[in-house]
Amino acid sequence: xxxxxxxxxxxxxxxxxELAVHALREEKLANGITIARDGEEALxxxxxxxxxxxxxxxxxxxxxxxxxxxxxxxxxxxxxNDPRTKAIPIVVMTSSKEERDLVESYKxxxxxxxxKPVGFDAFRxxxxxxxxxxxxxxxxxxxxxxxA
Amino acid sequence: MTAAEYPVxxxxxxxxxxxxxxxxxxxxxxxxVLTTSAVVPYYLIAGRRSIAGELxxxxxxxxxxxxxxxLFDDERAATETLAALQAxxxxxxxxxxxxxxxxxxxxxxxxxxxxxxxxxxAVPVRDAIRFSGLLAQADQTIIARGRTAGYVHxxxxxxxxxxxxxxxxxxxxxxxxxxxxxALMAARRVQRDLTVPITQLAGAALAVSRKTDYxxxxxxxxxxxxxxxxxxxFNAMLSQIQARDxxxxxSARRYQRLNEDLERRVAExxxxxxxxNKELEAFTYSxxxxxRAPLRRIDGFSGMLAEKYGPELGTDGTHFLARIRExxxxxxxxxxxxxxxxxxGRKELTPRPTxxxxxxxxxxxxxxxxxxxxTIQWKREPLPVVxxxxxxxxxxLTNLLSNAVKYTRPRAEAVIEIxxxxxxxxxxxxxxxNGVGFNMKYADxxxxxxxxxxxxxxxxxxxxxxxxxxxxxxxxxxRIWVDAELNRGATFYFSIGGTPA
Numbered sequence: 001x002x003x004x005x006x007x008x009x010x011x012x013x014x015x016x017x018e019l020a021v022h023a024l025r026e027e028k029l030a031n032g033i034t035i036a037r038d039g040e041e042a043l044x045x046x047x048x049x050x051x052x053x054x055x056x057x058x059x060x061x062x063x064x065x066x067x068x069x070x071x072x073x074x075x076x077x078x079x080x081n082d083p084r085t086k087a088i089p090i091v092v093m094t095s096s097k098e099e100r101d102l103v104e105s106y107k108x109x110x111x112x113x114x115x116k117p118v119g120f121d122a123f124r125x126x127x128x129x130x131x132x133x134x135x136x137x138x139x140x141x142x143x144x145x146x147x148a
Numbered sequence: 149m150t151a152a153e154y155p156v157x158x159x160x161x162x163x164x165x166x167x168x169x170x171x172x173x174x175x176x177x178x179x180x181v182l183t184t185s186a187v188v189p190y191y192l193i194a195g196r197r198s199i200a201g202e203l204x205x206x207x208x209x210x211x212x213x214x215x216x217x218x219l220f221d222d223e224r225a226a227t228e229t230l231a232a233l234q235a236x237x238x239x240x241x242x243x244x245x246x247x248x249x250x251x252x253x254x255x256x257x258x259x260x261x262x263x264x265x266x267x268x269x270a271v272p273v274r275d276a277i278r279f280s281g282l283l284a285q286a287d288q289t290i291i292a293r294g295r296t297a298g299y300v301h302x303x304x305x306x307x308x309x310x311x312x313x314x315x316x317x318x319x320x321x322x323x324x325x326x327x328x329x330x331a332l333m334a335a336r337r338v339q340r341d342l343t344v345p346i347t348q349l350a351g352a353a354l355a356v357s358r359k360t361d362y363x364x365x366x367x368x369x370x371x372x373x374x375x376x377x378x379x380x381x382f383n384a385m386l387s388q389i390q391a392r393d394x395x396x397x398x399s400a401r402r403y404q405r406l407n408e409d410l411e412r413r414v415a416e417x418x419x420x421x422x423x424x425n426k427e428l429e430a431f432t433y434s435x436x437x438x439x440r441a442p443l444r445r446i447d448g449f450s451g452m453l454a455e456k457y458g459p460e461l462g463t464d465g466t467h468f469l470a471r472i473r474e475x476x477x478x479x480x481x482x483x484x485x486x487x488x489x490x491x492x493g494r495k496e497l498t499p500r501p502t503x504x505x506x507x508x509x510x511x512x513x514x515x516x517x518x519x520x521x522x523t524i525q526w527k528r529e530p531l532p533v534v535x536x537x538x539x540x541x542x543x544x545l546t547n548l549l550s551n552a553v554k555y556t557r558p559r560a561e562a563v564i565e566i567x568x569x570x571x572x573x574x575x576x577x578x579x580x581x582n583g584v585g586f587n588m589k590y591a592d593x594x595x596x597x598x599x600x601x602x603x604x605x606x607x608x609x610x611x612x613x614x615x616x617x618x619x620x621x622x623x624x625x626x627r628i629w630v631d632a633e634l635n636r637g638a639t640f641y642f643s644i645g646g647t648p649a
């Protein structure tokens with residue numbers, strides 16, 4: 001049976017993971033959450049599952065930029081350069097508001113860029129809206145149809 | 149360059165020496181020619197006159213002494229009388245004729261056909277002295293007892309006179325040679341005394357003007373009067389110029405050293421600044437990323453705590469948690485504002501003609517939330533289009549207008565005036581309010597980051613707005629200042645350097 005991943009959360013900090021998962025769970029989006037603790041793990045998950053006929057790729061990747069081993073921009077580059085994974089929506093969620101990160105992310109084909117707000121309430125509402133938009137409202141082509 | 153190297157050939161009409169030589173020779177020649185042409189004819193005329201007188205005397209003497217010989221037909225006596233003429237070497241020949249014109253007696257200094265007297269002559273003969281060629285001939289009638297007894301004829305050579313003239317001319321020529329030689333000598337002396345120093349002067353002047361070589365000197369010479377003085381003065385002048393030139397060179401070198409030093413220091417400072425800038429960039433990146441993350445966690449977990457254990461914490465516990473969360477959010481805002489201010493410092497201006505009136509309209513519209521439930525009278529006048537960065541100018545006006553709204557809060561009717569003053573030059577903009585104002589003795593604190601003149605519970609804020617405004621105005625080469633009175637309001641003035649667009 002196909003194990004369904006709705007959201008791949010790429011985040012190295014345990015606290016941040018906990019907060020994100022809490023927010024997602026509250027919005028009833030937590031069922032299909034997989035967590036990658038660094039860039040390498042994220043790529044393993046994305047491509048292992050993509051190469052496995054039994055598993056479907058994640059429907060949304062929430063990506064932090066500062067990651068151990070392979071950083072977020074590199075993950076973004078690899079995923080967006082592979083026809084099999086190109087169509088997966090990637091939302092960069094980071095503490096940084098640096099112009100160069102923003103510009104670089106969009107150059108690499110990011111679908112959205114969100115600065116994590118300090119306030120938990122604001123964070124929660126952002127998570128809710130992101131989940132709602134990318135998982136419910138937005139339509140993506142299947143990898144097969146996309147030419148993978 | 150020495151005087152000898154001076155291109156003498158370049159003179160038109162030759163050197164002074166050549167001119168002097170030529171002039172002296174011409175003067176000498178003219179004098180001699182004039183003298184000669186005056187003296188020689190005079191000499192010839194005088195010589196002829198004296199010869200004529202002498203001949204006349206001789207002819208008359210012969211005539212007197214030969215009367216008896218003619219009367220007595222004594223040829224011998226007549227010949228003897230004539231022979232007395234040999235005392236005068238100039239007499240070539242002489243003859244006595246009878247009254248009928250036949251030769252009676254003759255004399256020849258050196259007998260020859262050329263001088264031989266004619267045997268007959270046409271009578272009567274008029275008494276006269278005739279000159280022809282190199283000869284003078286005298287005729288004298290011999291009178292005896294009142295009637296013509298015969299005639300005397302003397303042939304006289306003018307060779308001696310000619311020899312005298314030739315000798316005179318030779319002397320003149322000798323004088324000419326000596327005079328020309330003297331002139332040449334004098335010219336050489338002039339060359340030594342005058343031309344050489346002048347040429348040296350000219351050479352030195354040329355070296356100065358062409359090569360700006362102020363080290364040349366003309367050899368001093370005090371034996372040549374005014375020229376020597378000229379040389380001394382010239383040398384003194386050169387010494388002064390050289391000293392000044394060296395001084396100039398030295399100061400130019402000094403300035404160059406200073407300049408190089410300055411450039412080196414600027415380059416050093418620039419690279420230092422670049423390093424600092426990089427560090428600052430890394431710092432702001434890390435602040436933006438690493439300082440915000442823990443704040444998020446504090447607020448996140450506090451929030452979760454409040455949600456999950458709210459009822460168990462009680463009123464106090466919930467209040468404390470709320471304070472923690474508020475403090476966290478405040479710190480988040482501080483970090484954001486600080487980062488914005490830091491970014492502003494690095495941001496490049498992109499100035500273009502900007503309509504300030506429309507920016508003011510947009511800003512006032514954006515202040516809806518702050519001005520909610522307030523009575524605000526906006527007094528506006530059209531503002532000019534100016535050259536500035538529109539995004540940054542919007543930040544300026546947002547800060548100034550939101551401050552005006554904020555600090556007029558206690559007023560039943562707030563009056564906020566936005567206008568421009570043109571006193572020639574760049575326009576001065578102002579934002580005037582009738583708010584709480586402040587004491588002008590704190591005016592210098594107003595534009596410092598995190599400097600506040602009001603307590604946070606009176607007027608919220610963290611004291612970054614006016615620091616940001618000032619930084620933007622300064623980036624536009626402008627000026628911002630304030631006029632205020634406690635409880636009467638404040639007026640912020642600013643100009644933005646450039647000319648109206």
